[in-house]
Amino acid sequence: MYSRRSLIKRMIQCCAMGTLMYPGLNIVLAREAKQVRKFELFMDLSRHVTGFDDLNSELGKHYYQDLINHSDPGTLSELLTVYSENKDLTPAMLMLKTDQPLVQSVIQLWYSGWLTPVDHTPDHIKAMAYTESLAWKAMGLVPRGVPKGQLWQAIAQQTLT
């Protein structure tokens, strides 16, 4: 049996062996690591511009991909770079310093869950984008169409007090 730590150690060894045997592999790994860093930066930026700290990273992956597919890659990359260098800027200042429509698209994605319709995103992901959309969370309500898990007669009574 391997412990988790020994497994990771073994994986690193394998990777090291791999890079020795296949010189192209370290380029691939480096590119992937960069992608991961960029995605994390995107999530960080998303938290900053939406005002929500607890964002769903699975959805984030789809939103990030949606932006890569449907916005100018240079602009997106520049936005992430500017953000990484100016994390203390307010979202409004960040918009002034970068591409405002792109930042607004990021916000809109999270608040409404609207993935670009041309994408063949599976229905269950689009459904999750809606049920997790921030507009409802901001209002403190369960999204329309999702049972509240409580009876209306009781909810209405509670709102009386």
Add this chain to the structure above:
Amino acid sequence: MEQYDVVIVGAGIAGALVADVLAKKRFSVLALDAGPEVQDREKLLERYYADPSKHSDSPYPSNPKAPQPIPGVPGSPGGAADHYVQTGPDKFSSSYLRQVGGTTRHWQGLTPRLMPVDFRIRSAYGAGVDWPLSYEDIEPWYVAAERELGVSGDNNIDYGSSRSADFPYPALSQSPLDRALNQALKGAIFEGLPIKAIPQSSARDSRLCQASGSCTPICPVGARYDALTHVNRARQNGAVIKEKSVVNRIVVGENGRISHIHYKTWDSVEHKVGGKYFMLSANAIETPKLLLMSAQAANVNVANSSDQVGRNLMDHPAQVGVAVAKKPLGAYLGPQVTSVFNAFQDGVFRKERSGFLTYVFNSGFGYPGGPDNSVKRLIYEQGLSGKSLRQAVADQPRRELILFSQTEMLGNPDNRVTLSKRLDALGMPHPSVHFSYDDYSKAALSKAQDLHQLVFDKVDAVFNLNVPEIFSADHMMGTTRMGTDPKTSVVDANLRSHDHDNLYIAGSGVFPSVGTANPTLTLAALSLRLADHLADKLGGTSLIQKSGLYRKP
């Protein structure tokens, strides 16, 4: 050729109720429906969640083999109006579903009764047309319909229509928004009457409702009635229900009786079926369309010696008012509608103009979806982001208010459904519609604007608008009207064709005049009455007869 006691065309609420009553009596019943039968609620819900545009058809996409209007903003491209070939002057944009269970699969479920005077509007006010039935004739059937649909309502409220039995379920609680409005409207008077939002009766089991607010288009917990309930019951009782079966011809045989009908399944195969009785319940657009297609195919009269088939098409033209109040009212919480202003429906003014019934929407501007447009405005117009956006979204949409005032229009023979040359995928014509709103209704729309403005002022609206377009209430009525005179009507008081002994029509197409109440409870009551009549004809005694509610038509 297969034979049944009764062949029903269209398994919406009208068809399903009749199928259920007759199947329970052990008569052989076939109900054919043009649309698919989708029972899987989870699948429908996922479609609704997944569709960013969230309109009332989101879970029930149209199919080219049985096309249906797809709703949208009036006049917008791709809206319901595009389903029809419009010949003007106004656009007709009422929508309906072609699905087993029919349009109730996505209806709101609001179930007001007509008022007694609505049945004798000509005698009382000199406008419109009297029904060949009175409120008293129909009242027991209203009770029966309320039981079948599971209506909740407040027994202590005078809705202007006397009741001989209690509502089956207690009233749904009013929403925080209703209460906030009533608070703001304390002491307010309009046209000499107090303005008060009272609980609206609706086909919802108030003991199950979880306030998910998606009554249109889909109730996730099954608290809001839809006609699949009766489709399923009818099937359990032995009725045969066939999906994807589009009826395209009614054939008149000897003695003017209907001998059989033709239908096409979605694989384009033609079928025939015979019966002792035939009932058309395909709604006020598709039923006249089918009669006209049948006449065209054989070059004979089919139920149309009066030339009234397709004529007198009516809707409840509606004035929509929208406002943003100074303080949150509580929008986006609760069933989409829980209350109504019903004091302005009737009065001597009906000699000149219609009354109106005003629904208060809890849904905010996002009906029937989320607050996306409001959020968009905050992001793009007000440039908000981060915590300030979050705070604004918590506050602004909850101040939104929609008032929806529906009016009565009068029958006009020129407002009519005919056949167009545009064909669907099975080669059947799209309906062509000639339509114009009348002054009777327009005068009431203008009055409703005044009421809306008064309410908006009382909630200190920071924004308000009476939307300039006339909205459809999605209530199609009048195209196969009921009457005593075969020269001016299509069916008699038993809903039997004046021309064919064994042909019946159910649905709101038979309404000679329409009041301001939503039509479905009334059409359900008439359908139950018709089922009883057919049971009688076929030699049985229906369950409703046994219950003592029945009075022979």
